[in-house]
Amino acid sequence: MKEIIKVKNLSFNYEDEYILKNINITINKGDFIAFIGPNGSGKSTFLKLLIGDLKTNSGEVKLLDKNIKTFKEWDKVGYISQKVRDFNSSFPATVKEIVGAALYQEMGWFKILTKRLEQRIDKVLKLVDMSDYKYRKIGELSGGQQQRVFIARTLITNPEIIFLDEPLVGVDLKSQDEFYNLLTKLNRDLGITIVMISHDIYMISDQANKIFCFGNKSIFVHQAKEFDYVNYLNQIKGDNKSLIPKHEHQRRDNRCC
Numbered sequence: 370m371k372e373i374i375k376v377k378n379l380s381f382n383y384e385d386e387y388i389l390k391n392i393n394i395t396i397n398k399g400d401f402i403a404f405i406g407p408n409g410s411g412k413s414t415f416l417k418l419l420i421g422d423l424k425t426n427s428g429e430v431k432l433l434d435k436n437i438k439t440f441k442e443w444d445k446v447g448y449i450s451q452k453v454r455d456f457n458s459s460f461p462a463t464v465k466e467i468v469g470a471a472l473y474q475e476m477g478w479f480k481i482l483t484k485r486l487e488q489r490i491d492k493v494l495k496l497v498d499m500s501d502y503k504y505r506k507i508g509e510l511s512g513g514q515q516q517r518v519f520i521a522r523t524l525i526t527n528p529e530i531i532f533l534d535e536p537l538v539g540v541d542l543k544s545q546d547e548f549y550n551l552l553t554k555l556n557r558d559l560g561i562t563i564v565m566i567s568h569d570i571y572m573i574s575d576q577a578n579k580i581f582c583f584g585n586k587s588i589f590v591h592q593a594k595e596f597d598y599v600n601y602l603n604q605i606k607g608d609n610k611s612l613i614p615k616h617e618h619q620r621r622d623n624r625c626c
């Protein structure tokens with residue numbers, strides 16, 4: 370199985386105290402990984418380490434078989450953040466412009482959107498079911514629709530992996546459902562590896578194939594179908610960040626990754 374991410378002996382601290390200690394994990398092509406854990410348990414930090422936004426203090430991160438320190442194939446990597454929060458209704462760019470901006474490198478000297486490039490925009494808008502919104506201003510769309518546009522923008526360079534950092538904050542429930550269905554389609558039909566931070570444990574444990582539980586500076590890997598999220602939620606009630614959820618964790622030497 371093709372390894373998309375390999376993390377070896379990674380430790381990280383911002384200040385004196387370690388946030389993550391001696392992490393060893395593998396993410397394979399086609400995985401749909403959910404990062405869950407109490408506030409402050411290191412989910413965003415780990416994601417930033419995986420995409421090279423933060424540098425490891427010790428250990429190694431490999432993305433698509435390349436050390437993250439020298440990684441350059443960013444067109445194969447998508448990243449979706451909580452962008453819904455960043456837009457206001459007066460933001461002037463259209464959906465076409467937002468998605469097309471990802472093709473800037475390919476537009477040539479005069480930065481012209483050729484017919485072939487325009488067709489690529491149409492194709493990804495269709496994939497995310499947003500063709501009818503091509504000429505609409507991004508700021509006029511709902512949070513869920515905006516996130517679909519950002520997914521389209523990511524898809525235009527045919528990524529192998531998409532990282533999502535709580536992309537559904539502030540998005541209504543129906544749109545959340547549709548968004549999860551879209552991610553599942555991208556994962557199952559296009560084979561895109563998905564890594565997503567989510568606090569919506571009910572929803573995400575239904576969609577993901579593996580759950581990475583963050584707690585006490587470690588990451589515990591579960592197969593989603595064996596993950597008892599009701600028990601997990603009972604354990605972490607109160608959001609005590611120092612708590613390791615007491616559910617059955619795979620032994621360290623027996624992790625699935």
Ligand SMILES: Nc1ncnc2c1ncn2[C@@H]1O[C@H](COP(=O)(O)OP(=O)(O)OP(=O)(O)O)[C@@H](O)[C@H]1O
Binds near residue numbers: 411413
């Ligand atoms: N830039 C920073 N400088 C110092 N400490 C930081 C920084 N960013 C995060 N931290 C600390 O690192 C720890 C992990 O934070 P992180 O944001 O990774 O957690 P998280 O699991 O993503 O939390 P949440 O679910 O609340 O988003 C927290 O104690 C946080 O206060």
